[in-house]
Amino acid sequence: VPFEKTAETMARLKQAGKIRCCAVSNYSPEQMDAFSSVTPVQLAQPPYNLFERGIEKDVLPYCNQRNIVLMAYGALCRGLLSGTMTRERQFEGDDLRKWDPKFRKPRFDQYLAAAQKIEKLAREHFDRSLLAASVRWMLDMNVEIAIWGGRRPEQMAPIDEIMGWQVTDTFKQGVDQALAEISVPIGPQFMAPGARD
Ligand SMILES: NC(=O)c1ccc[n+]([C@@H]2O[C@H](COP(=O)([O-])OP(=O)(O)OC[C@H]3O[C@@H](n4cnc5c(N)ncnc54)[C@H](OP(=O)(O)O)[C@@H]3O)[C@@H](O)[C@H]2O)c1
Numbered sequence: 682v683p684f685e686k687t688a689e690t691m692a693r694l695k696q697a698g699k700i701r702c703c704a705v706s707n708y709s710p711e712q713m714d715a716f717s718s719v720t721p722v723q724l725a726q727p728p729y730n731l732f733e734r735g736i737e738k739d740v741l742p743y744c745n746q747r748n749i750v751l752m753a754y755g756a757l758c759r760g761l762l763s764g765t766m767t768r769e770r771q772f773e774g775d776d777l778r779k780w781d782p783k784f785r786k787p788r789f790d791q792y793l794a795a796a797q798k799i800e801k802l803a804r805e806h807f808d809r810s811l812l813a814a815s816v817r818w819m820l821d822m823n824v825e826i827a828i829w830g831g832r833r834p835e836q837m838a839p840i841d842e843i844m845g846w847q848v849t850d851t852f853k854q855g856v857d858q859a860l861a862e863i864s865v866p867i868g869p870q871f872m873a874p875g876a877r878d
Contacts, residue, residue: 683715684712684716685716685718687716688703688715688716688717688718688720689719689720691703692719692720702724703716703720703721703722703723703724704722704723704724704725705722705724705726706727707727708722708725708727708740709739709740710739710740713743713749722749724750725740725750726753726828727751727754728753728754729741729753729755729756729819729824730755730756730757731758731799731818731856732761732783732860733755737822741822741823745823750826751823751826752824752825752826752828753827753828754828754830755828755830756819756829756830757812757815757816757829757830758783758792759778759783760778761783761792761793762815763812764810764811766793767793768789772784794863795860799814799815800814802814802852802855803852806848806849806851806852806855807846807848809846810839810842812829812839813839813842813843816829816843817843817847817848818848818852818853818856821848822853
């Protein structure tokens with residue numbers, strides 16, 4: 682479906698009062714330009730987390746410059762940043778991590794090692810958990826809303842640990858240094874669904 686056609690339909694729905702805002706997910710800046718030629722994009726939902734930084738080069742500045750709300754998903758990189766992931770973990774049934782290269786050796790071990798380094802930094806700098814520091818980091822990178830995928834109500838308990846403070850530039854630099862020590866060539870394409878034919 683051409684992006685302009687989608688935009689026309691969404692603009693009609695908004696005008697009719699059936700939706701409150703026009704939001705898109707996994708759009709590139711060029712696709713948002715095409716959508717915006719019909720009606721403004723008000724919110725964008727891309728993947729983003731400490732490990733998957735692709736949007737920093739295009740979508741993030743594009744949205745920040747245009748006051749488009751960023752509501753990023755995958756805050757915990759499918760659990761790699763939850764603080765509970767281990768190398769023994771098995772993925773069952775239709776769990777997408779069975780096919781995600783980030784969860785296959787040797788890459789899996791590298792991610793776990795990086796997560797451990799970041800956890801240590803979070804403890805040293807703020808006495809916070811890896812999960813709290815990861816979500817906080819995201820919000821302090823100019824993302825307005827961070828979606829993390831709690832599967833059970835108790836997994837939402839860390840919310841309080843995330844609010845009311847900010848990560849420092851020194852922590853951000855420490856994170857970048859930790860990531861530079863491992864190579865992370867796998868991008869967010871494994872988070873997002875494939876393009877439609
Ligand atoms: N628009 C799109 O294309 C798109 C694509 C992907 C996702 N999304 C949206 O984003 C949401 C989140 O995505 P995601 O599930 O990939 O997010 P995520 O936050 O990166 O990872 C979620 C995983 O983190 C673990 N977790 C969550 N809270 C935890 C806690 N308190 N303690 C320990 N582990 C915890 C869970 O792992 P365990 O299963 O190991 O417990 C869960 O499976 C989805 O539900 C969906 O709404 C959108």
